[in-house]
Amino acid sequence: MNDTFVLRDSERGYDHFLSTGEASSYIGGHPEATLSRHSSFNFGPYQSGRPGFGRLRVFGDEVFRGAGCGYNIHPHHNFIICAFVLQGTLTHINTVGKIDQLKQGDYYAFSAGAGGKHCELNLENEDVNVIYLWILPDQLLLPPSYARHHFDAATQRNQIVPLVGRADGALRISQDLRVSRLASDQAQSIDYLPASPEHGVYVFALEGEASCNGTRLGRRDSTGLWGEARITIETGAQDADLLIVESVR
The missing domain is CATH 2.60.120.10 (Jelly Rolls)
Incomplete structure (x- = not known):
């Protein structure tokens, strides 16, 4: 599905x-x-x-x-x-x-x-x-x-950090899939760009609140998106912590 x-x-x-x-x-x-x-x-x-x-x-x-x-x-x-x-x-x-x-x-x-x-x-x-x-x-x-x-939230804040998959500094696995994390403590807007139209992105809010392409997520809420060329993630002044999984279909 x-x-x-x-x-x-x-x-x-x-x-x-x-x-x-x-x-x-x-x-x-x-x-x-x-x-x-x-x-x-x-x-x-x-x-x-x-x-x-x-x-x-x-x-x-x-x-x-x-x-x-x-x-x-x-x-x-x-x-x-x-x-x-x-x-x-x-x-x-x-x-x-x-x-x-x-x-x-x-x-x-x-x-x-x-x-x-x-x-x-x-x-x-x-x-x-x-x-x-x-x-x-x-x-x-x-x-x-x-x-x-x-993952060091203190030094890697306010940026999307690749953890697993095909990216520099990430743990390599045998699959076209990437796991990233965003720990934010400021109001900002960050664009996430999927690798291709065949890649979907699943965003899970570990803590705090954020929005993904206008959909508001609270703690432990999530959203899955397909066919998006750009995913805009917006955070507020309060702490937010997101896990982002990008996968080919």
């Missing part, structure tokens, strides 16, 4: 998992740990929304509550998984050979390719909030890979 749309915070899918419930073999933590997920697109038990956006299949806003909460080790094939840590400390272990701890502003791209496993845990008392993207690769059965980087 590649039409232009607006998705409000309250319209997203919602799932809530207990570490002692039916998913206890998959959800880590015991006994009070819980995992919640808001989904922009169909994922897991939530199947009444949109099936994705271009090559983006999953956009999950997830919170791990309680020490030990998270996903036990599990396999993936032929998906690129990106995680952007908004709060807390995420411990990430994968079979590429990395044991990693990611804090606020850190993010990774894990390409499972021909086959890889990983687990993701909150080992602290503070909640962990992570945005997860699942992306279809442009080639199947590639060797698995893992890379991480950091």
Whole structure:
């Protein structure tokens, strides 16, 4: 479904998992740990929304509550998984050979390719909030890979910063898709130019308020746009934080 749309915070899918419930073999933590997920697109038990956006299949806003909460080790094939840590400390272990701890502003791209496993845990008392993207690769059965980087909102403010995809300084992945971030603390208007008419842009407001081509977005609202040669993003004097995903159809 590649039409232009607006998705409000309250319209997203919602799932809530207990570490002692039916998913206890998959959800880590015991006994009070819980995992919640808001989904922009169909994922897991939530199947009444949109099936994705271009090559983006999953956009999950997830919170791990309680020490030990998270996903036990599990396999993936032929998906690129990106995680952007908004709060807390995420411990990430994968079979590429990395044991990693990611804090606020850190993010990774894990390409499972021909086959890889990983687990993701909150080992602290503070909640962990992570945005997860699942992306279809442009080639199947590639060797698995893992890379991480950091977005510094203090030094990279008021500009659109490429994080993942085909751009200088971004984590490279095997797909015609780009993830960028805009953290703003001033009133401004910035134009985002898609690579071609076949590229759509999905804008998600992590925090604050902004408008995209005249559509006002509040916290956790989003919009998907196709066929636009220019997308004008306007922010106010208050802090705003946007995640921008550009994908070929």
